[in-house]
Amino acid sequence: MAEAKDLHEIPLIRAGLPRHSAERAELAGVDGTLLALVHLAPPLLARLTVADARAGAEHTPEPERIAAAGELFETATLNGLSPQAYCELQSRVAGVPVAVARHSLHDVAETFANVGAKFLAERPAGASAAPVPGEISTVWTRRGDVLAVIAPSNNPGTHTQWLTALACGYRLVVRPGTRDPFTPARMIAALLDAGVAPHYLSLLPGSHATGDALVEAADLSLVFGGDAAARRYGEDRRVILRGPGRSKLLHTGEITEQTLDVICRSVGYDAGMRCTNATAVFTDADPAALAAAVAERLARLTPAPPQSPDAQVPVLPLAEAQALRKHLEGRLEGAVDVAAPLYPEGPVADLGDGSGALRPAVLLCDRADHPGARIELSFPCVWILPWRREQGFGPLRDTLALTILGGDEPLAREALRERSIRKVLLGPIPTYQAGRTSPHDGYLSHDLMEARAFGTSA
Amino acid sequence: MADDFSSVFEPPLDQLPDIDDLVRATMEWHFSPLTGSPYWVERAKGFSFDPRTDVQCLADLRLFADVPVDWSRIPAHQLVPRGSTPGVRYGIYESGGATGAPKRIVDATSRRRNVQWQSLLLDEQGFPSGEGNWLHIGPTGPHVMAKNITTLSELRGHLCYFVDLDPRWVRRCVAEGRQSEFRRYVDHILDQVKDVLRTQDIRGISTTPRILESIGAREDVYALLRESVRGIIWGGTSMDGETLRLIDEELFPQAKLAGAYGNTMMGVAPQRTPRPGDKAPCVFRPFYPYTVVELVDPAQPDRIVADDEEGRVVITVLTRDYFTPPTLERDVATRRTSADKSPGIELSGVRPYESASTSVVEGVY
Numbered sequence: 133m134a135e136a137k138d139l140h141e142i143p144l145i146r147a148g149l150p151r152h153s154a155e156r157a158e159l160a161g162v163d164g165t166l167l168a169l170v171h172l173a174p175p176l177l178a179r180l181t182v183a184d185a186r187a188g189a190e191h192t193p194e195p196e197r198i199a200a201a202g203e204l205f206e207t208a209t210l211n212g213l214s215p216q217a218y219c220e221l222q223s224r225v226a227g228v229p230v231a232v233a234r235h236s237l238h239d240v241a242e243t244f245a246n247v248g249a250k251f252l253a254e255r256p257a258g259a260s261a262a263p264v265p266g267e268i269s270t271v272w273t274r275r276g277d278v279l280a281v282i283a284p285s286n287n288p289g290t291h292t293q294w295l296t297a298l299a300c301g302y303r304l305v306v307r308p309g310t311r312d313p314f315t316p317a318r319m320i321a322a323l324l325d326a327g328v329a330p331h332y333l334s335l336l337p338g339s340h341a342t343g344d345a346l347v348e349a350a351d352l353s354l355v356f357g358g359d360a361a362a363r364r365y366g367e368d369r370r371v372i373l374r375g376p377g378r379s380k381l382l383h384t385g386e387i388t389e390q391t392l393d394v395i396c397r398s399v400g401y402d403a404g405m406r407c408t409n410a411t412a413v414f415t416d417a418d419p420a421a422l423a424a425a426v427a428e429r430l431a432r433l434t435p436a437p438p439q440s441p442d443a444q445v446p447v448l449p450l451a452e453a454q455a456l457r458k459h460l461e462g463r464l465e466g467a468v469d470v471a472a473p474l475y476p477e478g479p480v481a482d483l484g485d486g487s488g489a490l491r492p493a494v495l496l497c498d499r500a501d502h503p504g505a506r507i508e509l510s511f512p513c514v515w516i517l518p519w520r521r522e523q524g525f526g527p528l529r530d531t532l533a534l535t536i537l538g539g540d541e542p543l544a545r546e547a548l549r550e551r552s553i554r555k556v557l558l559g560p561i562p563t564y565q566a567g568r569t570s571p572h573d574g575y576l577s578h579d580l581m582e583a584r585a586f587g588t589s590a
Numbered sequence: 591m592a593d594d595f596s597s598v599f600e601p602p603l604d605q606l607p608d609i610d611d612l613v614r615a616t617m618e619w620h621f622s623p624l625t626g627s628p629y630w631v632e633r634a635k636g637f638s639f640d641p642r643t644d645v646q647c648l649a650d651l652r653l654f655a656d657v658p659v660d661w662s663r664i665p666a667h668q669l670v671p672r673g674s675t676p677g678v679r680y681g682i683y684e685s686g687g688a689t690g691a692p693k694r695i696v697d698a699t700s701r702r703r704n705v706q707w708q709s710l711l712l713d714e715q716g717f718p719s720g721e722g723n724w725l726h727i728g729p730t731g732p733h734v735m736a737k738n739i740t741t742l743s744e745l746r747g748h749l750c751y752f753v754d755l756d757p758r759w760v761r762r763c764v765a766e767g768r769q770s771e772f773r774r775y776v777d778h779i780l781d782q783v784k785d786v787l788r789t790q791d792i793r794g795i796s797t798t799p800r801i802l803e804s805i806g807a808r809e810d811v812y813a814l815l816r817e818s819v820r821g822i823i824w825g826g827t828s829m830d831g832e833t834l835r836l837i838d839e840e841l842f843p844q845a846k847l848a849g850a851y852g853n854t855m856m857g858v859a860p861q862r863t864p865r866p867g868d869k870a871p872c873v874f875r876p877f878y879p880y881t882v883v884e885l886v887d888p889a890q891p892d893r894i895v896a897d898d899e900e901g902r903v904v905i906t907v908l909t910r911d912y913f914t915p916p917t918l919e920r921d922v923a924t925r926r927t928s929a930d931k932s933p934g935i936e937l938s939g940v941r942p943y944e945s946a947s948t949s950v951v952e953g954v955y
Contacts, residue, residue, distance in 0.1 A: 154831030154871065174833040176803045180840065344769075349807070363767070 139169040140213070140221060142313050144337060145320055146177070147184035148330020153177075157337070159311075161224035162438060162447045163485040168221065170313055173336035175345035178305070181334045182349035185278050185303040188331030192301035193323070195248025201319075201326035202244020206237045210321040218318055220439050226285050226311040227487075229436075229443035232402045236288035240319070243292035246568060247299045253569035254296075254577040266590030270583050276351025276370075278303045279580070282343045283316055284356040285309030286405045286510055291316050293374070294354060296576045298323070298332065305334040305350060307343050347371060352580065372579045376508045377407030377532035379563045382519065382547070383415040385538035387422055390560050394537060395422075395514075396429045398563040400492065403446045404512030408533045408564035412505040414519035419496060420470075423516040427471035427494035430512055435481035435489030445489050446511045453480045453488030460493060460509060467495040467504050467515065500527040525550040532573060533563040593673075595619055599910040600699075603707050609879040609933070610647040616908040617641040625673025629664055630913065633657070648882065651906060654915030661685075661693035661855070669696045669912055680911070683734035685854040686757040689920050692732070695854055700909035701734060704877045705741040708850065708860040711875070712746070715863045717846050718821040722793030724748035725786055727779065727801050728755050728826060734854050735826065739796050742823075748794060753782045755801070757826075776804050780811045787814040794821035796850075799829040799837075806841050816842060825850035825858075828921070828941045831871050849874065851923075851940050855914060856905040857881045862936060865929050869898065870938030873926050878934025882906040884916070885925045885937065891918060900924045902943055 139158070143150035153171040160166050173181070207215060219233035252260075259272035279302040281294045286309075298304060308316045313335070320333045336342060347353045347365060355361055356374045365371040381395055398410035415422050436443040448456065457479055460469075471494040472479055480488040490511035497504050497517045504515035505527065519527065525547055528534065533555040536544055544558040554573050557565065566572065598607045598615040607615075620626045621634050621641045634641060639653045666682045674680070678699070684692040713719070724743040730736035730752055743750035763772035779801070786792060795815070802824060805811050822837075822845045829837075829849070838847050849861040851874040862875040876883040885901030887893040895901035903921045907914035923937040 154835055172832070174830050174836070176806065176833045176836050176841075179803070179807050180836065367770075 139166060142168055142170045142211070142317055142337070144171045144173050144177070145317075145333060145335040146181050147188070148324055148333055159225050159313075162227040162449055162487040163224075163483070164449065164487075165224075167225060168314075170337045173307075173338040173342055175338070175341045178307075178336055178338070178342050178345040179349045181305055181336060182278050182280075182346065185305060185331050185334060188303070188329060190301075191329035191332065193298060193328045193332065195251070195299060197326050197328060198247050198295065198299060198323065199245040201322040201328065202241035204322040204325055205244065205319060206241035208322065208325070210318050210325065213314075213318070218314055222288065222312055222314040223438040223443075225314070227438050227447040228287065228405060229403050229445070230439050231441055231443065232405075233288060236315075239289055240292055240315075243289075243295055244322075247295050250296060250569050251299045251577065254571075254575040255581075256583055259583050263586050263588065265588045268585055268587030271586045272581050273584050274301055275580060275582055276302070278305065278350045278352075280343075280346040280350035280353040280355075281306040282347070282353065282355040282357065282361075283308050283312075285311035286407075287402060288312070288315040289402075289406065290356060291319055293572065293576060295319075297354070297580055298328070300577055300580050302352075302580065303332045303334075305336060305346055307336050307338055307346055309356075310337075313337050354576070372576070374407075374573060377409070378411050378506060378508050378530050379408050379533040380412045380414065380505070380528055380531050381410050381535045381537060381563065382528060382539065382543075383413060383417065383422070383537045384521075384543075385417065387415075387417050387425060391537050392425050392429055394535065394560045394562055395426055398535060399426070399514045400430055400433055400444070400512045401562060401564055403444060404492070405446055405510050406564055408566075409512070410514055410535075410563050411508040412515040412517060414500065414505075414517050414528060416519055416521065419516050419518045423470045423494050423496040426514065426516065427474060427492070430492035430494060430514075431471055431474040433492060433512065435483070435491055437483055437485065437487065443489070445491060447483065447487050447489045450480070450482060450486055450488040453490055456490065456509065456511070457493075460507075460513065463504070463507055464495065465503060467497045467502060470494050470496050506530070525553065528553060533557070535559075535561055535563050595910065600703065603703070603710060606879060606933075609882070612879045612908050613648055613651065614646060616913050617645045619673065619910060620671065620913045622673075625671055627669050627671045627912075629668040631672075632668075648906075651916055657915060659915065659917075661695065662691035664694065666694040666696055669694075671910070674698065674910075681737065682732070683737065683854055684732040686729065686733065686761070688757075688761065692758075693855060695734075695912050697734070697737075697911045700880065700911040701738060701857060702741050704857045704880065705738050706745060707877055708858050709742060709745045711860045711862060712848055715846070715848060715861075717848055718794060719746035719748070721820070722748065722791045722818075724750045725753065725783070725790075725792045725795045726750060727753045727783055727795060727797040729757050730754045731756075733757070735796075738858060739823075742796075743794075751786050751790060751792070753779055753786065755779055755798075776801070777808075780804060780808050784811045784814065787811065787818065792818055794823070795819055796823040796825070798826040799824055799833065800827065802837055802841070803833070806837075812841070816844070819845045821846050821848070823848050823850055825852060829872075830941075831939075834871055851937070853919075855917070856883070856907060856919070859883065859937070862929060862932075870924065870926065873929075873936050873938045874923075874940065875928075875932060875936050876934055878932070880907065880909050882908070882916075883935060883937065885923060885935070886918075888922065888943065895925050897925055897927045900939070903937075903940075 155172040157170045159168040222233045223230040255272050259270040279297045306316045353371045433444040434442045438447045479491050492512035495515045500519050529552045531553045534553050535557045547556045620630045670680050680696045680698045726739040849872045852858040859874040859876040884904040885895045888902045903919040906916045922943045923940040926936040928936050
């Protein structure tokens, strides 16, 4: 039992003010070491906090202020944590390699700096001018005042999505994921230090019930979650669901070094824990040859404790890592893991400290409609499926990001006609690449804002 | 009723009996063919022991470990002791069915004594009485809670109003994921609460934590209640310490709060008066020796946990109206040292027991 004084304490933030709770949870690293004490918000506090957020005056933060906060996020000591100390805590608890947290420092800061440009790029041209007396024109207005965010823990980058909402003028109440309260806590500390109005920012770690109460009380909610979340909130029109990415590559023609390079980066970048990491590759070449080559490359990713700069794959408590692999084995339906023979000690690398690193899985399937293409797990795990031109894009439905290798523009245009494919990249571009203002899953601001008419007499 | 057992079953509340005397009286009363209930007398024929001779103290009740009792299937009239005074009216009370089919018990006067004792503890805490009326928002009908509140308000000089809540319907809505239906039902209840508050002088309420929270989310009902309420008794389900603090300090700062842990099977374990140095904001005291609560290691049910350790609740009930051998309940709680040298244990942090299991989540967002 670690002394409470040795643990990093994360208070909840109620309308900008840190608060202690009678309910607390200890957070351990993946190796079982107790590292942090998190103050928990019960469902009632979710409602009270939304009321507090609502009560304050209108004070939308200027983009410059948010940009300044980004610089603080990257460089300042916040909540008593230097940037490096934050990275270490985040990686040890979430099991994400520390290198990911380190480059995320800069990526997150860039998102902060870019928030104003993004807002302007997403706003309809017709709503860009200030209303003029005597004219009836268009204003770009919020659909509500308070946004609940039910955040995940898989990658610090996911949190940058809700910054858009802050630039739109929403008051935010964030329920962080269990394993990563550190990133939103740091973002909120940076924003408060930069002078964002306190009632625009709340952080409420808590249970599913707290999340439910929050979704019920807020005007709109951004919910990151899988099929369970879809079942929970699917009926609620006020909920913007960010579901599984199920990102894919479509490969046609020769298997080249470049092909393999783009596929493996798409699968393994940031330890394969992003929604834009590839879950499946469809190929019209020999799937077995492609799978073997991909497996051989991915097997080079280094398993190491998350705080080690060498680490390249996710780490979980050993029993959880083994349970995850066991779950995968139960979902194969005839697919073969061609990477497994490359690991003499097994696909979970026992790191000897109670934790296990998840080594990549490459699953060879015998048909384009194999269910594997929908099975996305939080480590480098890719399904390789045969595909024929005449099968079209049916098998590639429900895809956050699609890279087409060896294809041509007509094929890319055809992909764009499938609405459930949210991003199409033609050429050797990894699935996770994005433009400065390109949509991630549509423009979030379009779910948060709407155009309305406004006119005054001259 | 006055008989040889009265000094054990019905003594004055400040002269509670020795636990082993009560165990022996309970065995004699419930298992004697003359006074016992048809159910127990019949079942005892199949026991490998004789409760009237082999059970002499609390520890001997472990002999009942191999005697499973399915309270949901017993024809409840068979639970009424033959020795009960003619004309004494028994009622049948049912659990909410949280763990399956509703369990049934019978009660004539025992629960009333439990509530009288609860009322003494409320007095000790300076809980308001006499002024204005009472409103119970919660289970009525087959549930014992309404009978208890009727008794309590009568003892404390209030007229009692009721708004009925069907816990089985609520549970069904939630289990089937019918959130909107559940919300509609809660609103239906709160509309009725509002009507009572608008037209009647209500100073005290009894309800569940969930309803208290829902009232907080309904501005029209909340404004009325905050204004008038001076005493709140909460129970039926657990409440975490932070929610309790928020309700006490923010929602109803002018009201005195008192918790009541209990259920159909065990009776009421009221909150005991807080003491400086308490390790929990709300500590419950079972009605010992009539209700004996023990906390055991969930992984090793024969090990009783130490003070300040969490364990799973085991209850034993020893009253004239019915007998429950030691039974593992669905709740877990933290054992606390008894204040004022009161016999029996005290407990805090009651919550439903969930076996620890994590399922793999698919999808990366």
